[in-house]
Amino acid sequence: MKKRMVSVLLCLAMAAGMMAGCSGGGDSKGSSDKEGTTGGKESVVIWDYFETDAQKNMMQDMIDGFNESQDKYEASHVYVPFADYEKQLTLGMASGELPDLVILDGCGMASFIEMDLFGDVSAADIKWDEYMEGPMSSTMADGKHYGIPFATNCTALFYNKDIFDAAKMDYPDENTTWEDFREMAKALTKDGVTGFGNAATGTDEGTFQCLQWLYTAGGDYQNIKGGMDAYKLMQEMVAEGSWSKDCVNWTQSDANNNFVAGNLAMQQNGPWQIPGIEKDAPELNYGVTVLPKKDADSGQATSILGGENMGAVKQDNMDGAIAFMEYYDQTDVMIECMKQYGSFPPKTEAAQDSYWTDDPIQKAFIQQLDTSIPRGPSASWPAYSDAIQTGFQEVMTSAKTPEKASEDTQAAVDKVKASEK
């Protein structure tokens, strides 16, 4: 009898374990009432992954503005954590529980267009020709529009003026070359300060920051070997200790926290960190300039475009989603939103607003945007990103020599290229 008790207990434990193993995946966000109406108005549900207060306020203000501007639709938004975002969209496609409009990372959009999540909105009354080419290309496939760019940004070089002043060194500027940059970082690495750090974690967040080094060296996302100098620079600087080795586990927030704490003399990061720095460390004396260029003869360094797109989910009635995008398409609405959000409006003209051009830090990002390129776009971008970031991690942890790593990464990238259709 006792034996039976033991086996019953075991079975219960096993069942409990299986439940625990399965939970977490199944809870789809409830927004299935997209056809529903609230107070006689059609509802427009938007998904986003915005976490900071500034971003949430921006979202609420934008939605309030839209709801007041007309009386046909009632917009609302649902927060989905960034780490689960693409998984929830994938599961949503299988279960049909999707919003009307999705705000998502620009580089992921090509995959979801290919998977038929988004509907063609080329006929909408949107001033397509006012948008910047890079961000716009990430919302398109085969010449059709599936949404509009929402925000655009890129990474640039932050430097701590106090640390440079203490070492009696000149600040980096647009003429700084890789060699200058390396010497600066080396000279500033002392007393617990590391010269430079960026986000090199093993996800696309790491690829977003590391890939620009490869482009600046002359490679691109399909031509790894052409950018082998970037591998050399990284491995040598990490070995010297002037490029923090911890980067391989750092996200962009980690890099920024270390910069704000004074552990880094320079960091690579984006404009969305600025509101946080102003709030948490108003006394931080820092500047921003474009990323270092390869050598004196080469042009300004490449940066990788980041930012979000809005995509209209494919369904029979997409009027609500289109109305919302048409509202956001107004340049003044876009400018107001982006001031709160900490990124740049994806329209060439809107980005020239004095709010950005009069501020020396924001101006550096506008200058860097000129030579920024999108990731891909390719529906296979996640596979490319994975292969590319593995290469960077191998170099930074000295698991492989730059030559071997570039050979292996090239092979991995070629394989992804071959699988593209």
Added chain:
Amino acid sequence: MKKRNHISIRAGFLFALPAAIYMLIFVGYPMIQNFILSFKNVDVYTFSDTAKQSFVGLANYTELFSGEEAILSTAIANTLIFTVISIFFQFFIGFGLALLFSKKFKGSSFFRGVTMISWLLPVTVAGLLFKFMFASKGGIINQLFMSLHLIDAPLEWLLDPKLAMAAIVVANIWIGIPFNMMLLITGLTTIPEEIYESSKLDGANKFQTLFQITIPMIRPAIMSVLTLGFVYTFKVFDLVWVMTKGGPVNSTELVSTYAYKLSFEQFQFSKGAAAANILFLILFVVGIFYIKLINDEEEVM
């Protein structure tokens, strides 16, 4: 007589029916779907258009294993190392604690309850705690080792491939000990007190009692703990995902994290399904072993 037997067989089927239906719908159907998916070519390009989806036989499986540095082979090796080391320590520490807490002493049930905390804690929370503790700058483990003069410089726990594996194993051992302990304690309570009394009368010492009475008597519980522990540990996901996401450079990539990455990060749904099925097949073999074990024991009894 014959008729009665017939009825009881029918009644037996009837009783088994709800369980069978439940299994078919919630276990059988998704499993079969997953197998079918793994033999197709569903990825980001064919997801929306069923016309482009076709059966490709074992291509997904062979591709996963092809190449000298196939990630799946690394992942299987990593998973085995992770599992075997985890189980080894979990079992011996758990067994020691079970022997301790099966004795009646003041506060024994209180402390037994306290040990359960690490099992009750959500794994994600435990993973985050260990991630902070193993941080190379400011992590408590480096601080402790430094103050004990075991190391001179902070170790890069989650950055060095070997140390990262050690870190996730330590975290997993901590989580798994109470599970081992509780099942073994339950096993220990099945041993009648009289046996111990009579062996004492026969003059058996502590070691003889342990090796010749306790361990043989709870052998079924030990086997269950080991097989169940193997199954749990082999399919662990959340802990590793929180602590390292399989990195640095695939050094802590497990089959489960790799399958997740394929399906939900790279949208290679068929390949992800194939990787998950390989995980399933390995555990299926272990499961058969477990069921056979249970049946054998029942025959003996």
